[in-house]
Amino acid sequence: MFISFEGLDFSGKSTQVSLLKNFLEENKKSVYLIREPGGTAISEKIRQLLLDRKNFEMQSETELLLFYSSRAQLIREVIRPKLGEGIFVLSDRFHDSSTAYQGYGRGLDLDFIKSLNKFVLGETVPDITFFIDVSLSEIEKRKKLNSEIELDRIESSNDEFYRRVRNGYLKLSETEKRFKRIDGNRSIDSIFEEILSILKKHPKFRG
Ligand code: T5A
Secondary structure (H helix, E strand, O other): OEEEEEOOOOOOHHHHHHHHHHHHHHOOOOEEEEEOOOOOHHHHHHHHHHHOOOOOOOOHHHHHHHHHHHHHHHHHHHHHHHHHOOOEEEEEOOHHHHHHHHHHHOOOOHHHHHHHHHHHHOOOOOOEEEEEEOOHHHHHHHHHHOOOOOOOOOOOOOHHHHHHHHHHHHHHHHHOOOEEEEEOOOOHHHHHHHHHHHHHHOHHHHO
């Protein structure tokens, strides 16, 4: 089964992915955790290019194609083989991040992004996607609490950009059946409880 997590930076995805990994392993499931961009030697090099603050001159089109280059490699080198072995693949971000950040956030053509999804993903689409939806004011608070962390090139974007990205995720929640919006302005435990209860009802999970 293929499960992805989406949300704004600091929305708590990594926290929830790692709780789910522990839960599945305690229940004797084989799990493979990935994050995007990254996850293969080539994809990690592309990640450095994408997030490096020094690359401020990077154009939106370049950014989009680099995310999909990294993803094309990850899907073929890691995701498909792992899914073929019956392993649970948990992904901290996947293609919906490109729709939200590069499509809605940067204003790139959404139909072109859909055609990239067809070309790069093919049938390799998550079975379920948890969108941890956190308000911009809560994100701001968490950024301040983590002020020792140096923000990367994309995290340094302004509030208006993040408003458009969140709006993109909300649109996806309305149009994609696999996309589950979870209220992320709550305790870590109550968010995880809801994720588990939704997952346990999924036919592939009960399988
Ligand atoms: N990107 C990525 C694109 O633009 N297009 C794409 O196609 C893709 C794939 C990746 C960047 O690339 C962009 C999006 C990103 O800007 P990254 O370093 O991988 O960058 O960063 P993120 O994926 O954004 O991950 P973060 O680590 O920044 O945030 P998370 O994983 O959402 O949050 P997490 O779990 O680390 O938590 C953040 C803080 O909040 C606390 C945690 O303890 C932590 O301090 N927290 C909570 N606090 C209160 N209540 C809760 N419920 C909390 N849950 C967590």
